[in-house]
Amino acid sequence: MANKVALVTGASSGIGESTALKLKDLGYTVYGAARRVDRMQHLTQSGIKILAMDVTDDASMQAGIEAIIAEFGRIDVLVNNAGYGSYGAVEDVQMEEARAQFNVNVFGAVRLIQLALPHMRAQRSGTIVNITSMGGKIHTPLGAWYHGTKFALEAISDCLRMEVQPFGIDVVVIEPGGIRTEWTGIAADKLRETSGHGPYAVQANAMAESMVGEASVKRQSPPQIIADTIARAVTAARPKTRYAIGFGAKPMIFMRGMLSDRTFDGMMRMATGISKALKTQKA
Template sequence: MNCKVALVTGASSGIGEATALKLKALGYTVYAAARRVERMHPLAQAGLHVLPLDVTDDASMQACVQDILARSGRIDVLVNNAGYGSYGAVEDVPSDEARAQFEVNVFGAVRLIQLVLPQMRAQRSGTIINITSMGGKMHTPLGAWYHGTKFALEAISDCLRLEVQPFGIDVVVIEPGGIKTEWADIAAQKVVETSGRGPYAPQAQAMARSMVGQTSRKYQSPPQVIADTIARAVSARRPKTRYAVGFGAKPLIFLRRLLSDRAFDGLMRLATGISRQAA
């Protein structure tokens, strides 16, 4: 019962998988949770507890947290990592898809926070880590709904930090840059499916190329850099409120602060290639 306990969502691949293994190496009892349980067999073999979790299903989230408390009696770290990128022109994205993006990236994360907080308050300790993105501080073409979720989670994290500080609970935001995961492939597929035909098609094709092109993949950081950052945060007596890590995160967030809106728009058009597409 003295061993610290961590719940990591979206643990079937990428950042979640790397984080779950890193926390296990630090001595945590780790519960790795995701929809794709069959993909977490290597984690189970490594001694992690594997749980099914659908962050769009309240019953699934309640069952997950209750299972952890029944087995371990406490939750010290929640890593809200589950999420995906849905790209497409605002005019094109169906309302159902927009809502789904918020359900996964925002409401699922917040509901898990609500479920773990009573135990953390009772313990008078805990760390909530929300994985946002450098996209929670800047914008890219055809990414309105995705960026909207990340901006929202950033704001929620700030308010939450004020609320839970008196109970000894830390709230940490991790803002990844370009990371070598499935994220880019899914986002590129979404943008082509959604806006690959019609007036926004040139922009959609350019965005897809910029996401999965050789140059982008060459410079993306491995998921381990995020896992290592999370490890530093949970090990610190007083962690930072934010960590911007991974390819492009710090310079792009800095440029967004430095440049005017239109100057940053121009930078994004140039960087993504949409400036070379006919209107």
């Protein structure tokens, strides 16, 4: 892997940080990208090159790809990991926030793909790894905009896979379950801020508590298992198109396929504590 180059977005923490370190250990030249360069300084001690990149800023993405090509003339792996979870009732979420969720989770990833593809086509090889979620296959209460982005990136990945296969390029989707990162706390705080008061307050507060409650946190998987899975995918001669990994991912996706829509709705309301909270409110 000594001559192979990888770009990992959202590398300042969690899955992105673990993935950057894992790929470096495998011998890749790794660029870690994030908005906050100060949070990536420690990565330089491991030989990782850092880039200031905002996936909602086209100029910064172009500059990042150009810098990689100028130095190494190629890009072999693109890991689209940057993203966040915007939770809140559909009625409550402002359209500005809804657009921001799509800009980061979908349009930023796709724009980086557009910028990387000409170079991958020229070298007739490459792997694009899109981090979606089990949330790209299932739905949870008050997560419409977040799930919308993940469903969208799943579909885009499928279409892209067929388009670029003739050029020797692989497209891999990683569907994490519950992972021990900053994501959960940020999403829960956003939910309380958006819908913690008003007509959806009971549901929102129950859902937020289920996300950050001790029982949930204890079951979350470490981000390293996602990094290890990405490493397997990018080094495989013929990688799988999808990898569901992490707490709850495989069983939840399986249950979604087995249960009717309304039965799955009921199961999710029970699992998140919303059913109990609503009953208590009525009592």
